[in-house]
Amino acid sequence: MRILRLKPGHGEIVLAEGDVEVPEQERELIEAFRRELDAGMWAAVPTQRTDGRREAEMVRSFADVPRDAERVIFFPRAAGGADGGTDR
């Protein structure tokens, strides 16, 4: 499993990577997960339905993350925007 974060000027960065079945690596994944959550990030897991359609699932704790998930993607929480995209 990889914990990723979307970042301006970077694209995604890998915060942690490991096997959830290995306790030490799982601990590192959980720590990275908590850090991002504490920083106010939203977390989503890209998933695939049985009919093949792809979608995402928001997760609020590491326990919500499916054990077989390949990636958890953190991104800044949504805020009502109104600038029309002028901040560059």
Next chain:
Amino acid sequence: MLLPLSAAAIMATALLWELALPRLRMSLPQLAHELAARRRAHHNASGQHGYDPGRELRAEQRARELLRSCVNEEEWAMYRDLGFLRVWAPVRMSASAADGSVPVRMSASAADGSVPVRMSASAADGSAPVRMSASADGCPPYAYLVYPHKPIVAYVPQTGALLNEYCVAFPDETRPYGSARLPDADDVLAKWMALTADERRLIADANMHLPGRQVDPQQVREDLARLVRWERERAGRSLGSVRAA
């Protein structure tokens, strides 16, 4: 009396200037260097790295790869070719009026091909997220157009009627390079994840406006027409490849 004093003052100034000039010549470059260093330090401390097109391009390339790996193949092709995504609304089968929804016709008559859809009464005055039941043909009653760094536009696929703009941003206040903006494809991915995972939460966090507040309705109509053409061509190509096989 005044004349000799003035002459003496001029002489003294000239002498002082001659004495100070070599020292000034030596210290000016050092002063300029110190000022530049101070400016650089302030620049780095405030995170103002400036806009670097190469860095942004690399970030966008990475973001596009991630988007491609997350969304459906059709959605990726749509973004690649048209520059936006269409996300279908999750269909909620709320057929009865008991949930407060009321049938409204989105355009004047059925003769123009419009179909009646149900829209919640509160959505009509712009106070709550639109909630509709599925139309008779099973097509989702509304969909979203997701543009990078622009509001999400809700519309009725059957008629092309624009419903609302949802102004939403994902600002990263850590501003690693001075800007809080994600790369374009990351912004689209964030909207896609939030819409497909928790539509209500995203819509609740967004600022809702009537169409035309930030996104030109004419541009949206042109984009919808492009989308129809694109889908027709894509369907034609798949049909052709099936026939060839």
